[in-house]
Each structure stands twice: as structure tokens, then as C-alpha cells.
Amino acid sequence: MKNTVAVEDIKLVDLKAQYQGIQEEILSTIKEVIEEGTFILGRRVREFEAGFARFCNSPFAIGVASGTDALVLALKALEIGQGDEVITAPNTAAPTAEAISLARARVVFADIHPETFNIDPKEVKKKITRKTRAIISVHLYGQPAEMDELKDIARTHGLKLIEDAAQAHGAEYKGKRVGTLGEVACFSFFPSKNLGAYGDGGAVVTSDEKIAERVRMLRDHGRKEKYLHEIEGHNSRLDTLQAAILSVKLKYLENWNERRRQHAHYYDKLLAPIKGVTTPKVAQGLRHVYHLYVIKVEDRDLLRSELKEEGIETGIHYPHPLHLQPAFSYLGLGKGFFPRAEEAASKILSLPIYPEMTQEQIRRIVEAIKLNVK
Numbered sequence: 001m002k003n004t005v006a007v008e009d010i011k012l013v014d015l016k017a018q019y020q021g022i023q024e025e026i027l028s029t030i031k032e033v034i035e036e037g038t039f040i041l042g043r044r045v046r047e048f049e050a051g052f053a054r055f056c057n058s059p060f061a062i063g064v065a066s067g068t069d070a071l072v073l074a075l076k077a078l079e080i081g082q083g084d085e086v087i088t089a090p091n092t093a094a095p096t097a098e099a100i101s102l103a104r105a106r107v108v109f110a111d112i113h114p115e116t117f118n119i120d121p122k123e124v125k126k127k128i129t130r131k132t133r134a135i136i137s138v139h140l141y142g143q144p145a146e147m148d149e150l151k152d153i154a155r156t157h158g159l160k161l162i163e164d165a166a167q168a169h170g171a172e173y174k175g176k177r178v179g180t181l182g183e184v185a186c187f188s189f190f191p192s193k194n195l196g197a198y199g200d201g202g203a204v205v206t207s208d209e210k211i212a213e214r215v216r217m218l219r220d221h222g223r224k225e226k227y228l229h230e231i232e233g234h235n236s237r238l239d240t241l242q243a244a245i246l247s248v249k250l251k252y253l254e255n256w257n258e259r260r261r262q263h264a265h266y267y268d269k270l271l272a273p274i275k276g277v278t279t280p281k282v283a284q285g286l287r288h289v290y291h292l293y294v295i296k297v298e299d300r301d302l303l304r305s306e307l308k309e310e311g312i313e314t315g316i317h318y319p320h321p322l323h324l325q326p327a328f329s330y331l332g333l334g335k336g337f338f339p340r341a342e343e344a345a346s347k348i349l350s351l352p353i354y355p356e357m358t359q360e361q362i363r364r365i366v367e368a369i370k371l372n373v374k
């Protein structure tokens, strides 16, 4: 039933609400950058990289053009390519798998843990062949994957461990920040991520100086000096303007993440009594930063349309596991190959979450769910 009281719609993410709090600082920064006249690399990019590395407790961060490119350049810096296999989860954003192909390696999927939705180390083990060179563990929705187990597997089989941390800026695994848990970590600054630019952006984070140096070359046509190209690279620099914007936002990230966590805990509490709703399960000792707040319900599509009627926007991340997407049909996989990822895809629902939302909005969302889930 359509709500007759005049209430504002609730969006899944509201970037305008964030902008309202930082508007003056953002606009004066943009003005400064344009007046300075440096638009490619330079001081502003170096400053952001240093700040973001500090945020991750890691020595090196290299700004690149997108999260997708962060993954491609990380793979290339690790010299993974033709003939190599890379294992990742099928319930991720397409870029995770695309990056593997863009680096000319082969995508291999492994099924997920049904409760955390992250890749299941036991399933990873089953997929290892002589050609396997790396694992990309996605910290899905902002919760770190089971890194100790994955690290053990990587060590035993001589594999590289790459973090896809695009949804997990500031998340922690047993007291350690995401970005320090593998050989290399890849972040996205897509506008809606926990730290988002006003356009595309990404970063590679690592404690290995050689990898850092190689990524720095790869993002800028394979050079260190202007006209000396040591390797064939990419044009994948983080825009100076975006770096300056990100430096402003980085100051607030810790606080924004805390607010996301408070909202998630409030949702947890209010949703707990509703029998048909499964709230997110956080493994012990982890700091989840709730890029997304994802519940599971039996009749997901019905609930989604009922909430829409009430002016509440929701999302599905992601409606189709990648092994069922046309783009990956060449892998020869199909329905039934990854039953847990497929089951999750049919029941997950992302509820609105962003730092600026209010407890009142959360109460309204939960009330609407209560009316529609038995």
C-alpha cells in the first residue's frame, strides 16, 4: 500500500547528503587545482597517495584510473599473464574477473561461504591446478575474506594473494587493515564506494617496493623518465583533480565508516525479531565497514517491489553470478556449478546505507519490511 503521508523517498546511497557537509572545502579545493594548472600527477597525487597509504597502514599506495585498472596493473606487476590461472569468487562485480582476462590470464571461479558471501578457502583448494598463479579475494560488501586460510593455501602452493578491497576501505581482519593482508591490494574510488571520487579512480596498495615501483611505471606508459619507456604500460593515472577531492574526503573516512557501522548495528537490532530476514553475519575478530548492508529473504523480489512502493530504494549485489553472465559463457560453466553463489543471488537484498542517513529512516525501512515479511 502506498504511504499516504508526505515522506521523502529513501535512496540506496545519497551522495548529495555527503556533499552538503563538505561543499565549501570541495569547491575551494577544485578551484585551487584549476588555478595551479597541474592536471596529471604532481604534488596533489603524491599527497593523496601518502595519506591513503597511511590510512591502510601500508608503506605504498599508487593512484590509478579505476579499481578495475588497479587489479589489472597489480596482476601485471606480479607478472601474471598468458597461460596463468587466477581464482576468484563468482558473486563479485564484473571488474574482478574482467581484470584477470585483461591481464591475459584465465578466470577460475570458486564457490562462496553461504553466510559471509566471501570466497570459501576449501573451494579455492579444489580449483588449484599446475597453472594457478594467484587468488583474488574480494572483501565483499566491506567484510574481509578468510585471509589466514587463504594465506596458508597461497603459501603451500606458491600463489600470490591479491585483495580486491574495492568495497572495504578501512575494514580490518584480526586487527590488521585491509590493504596489508596479501601481496597487493586494489581499491576503487568509484563515487559510491566508502571513499569515492567525483568520477573514476583507484589505488594499488602494497608493502613491496618492487611491486609499487612497477605499478607506478605501468600506470604511466611504462616509464620513470619522460621519454624513456622501459616497458609497455598503460595510461592509467589518478587524475590530479580527483586526488585533491579524495584528500579532502579521506579526512572524514574514519568517521563515515563508524557511522556506517552504527547504522548496520541498528538495522541488526531492529531486524533481529523478524523471522524471515537473515541479517549480515560478521565473522569473529573482523571490522566490517558496510559498503553495503545485505540481508537475505525468501521472497526477495516481492519485498523489493513492496519497498519501492513505500519510496525505499534497494539493490541487488549482484543479481547474476558471473559464471552465468554472457560475457563469461566461454568458460563453459552454467547453472549448478556454484550452488551457494547462485542461491545467494536469488535471496540477497541491499538496504539503504550511507553515513548521513538517520535512525528514523532506518526505523521506517524496518517497519516496511516487517509489514511485508512474515
Ligand SMILES: *Cc1c(COP(=O)(O)O)cnc(C)c1O
Pocket: 066, 067, 068, 069, 092, 093, 095, 096, 138, 164, 166, 167, 187, 188, 189, 190, 200, 201, 202
Ligand atoms: C567497484 C568494484 C570494482 C571496480 O572498480 P571500478 O573503480 O569501478 O573500476 C572491482 N571490484 C569490486 C568488488 C568492486 O565493487
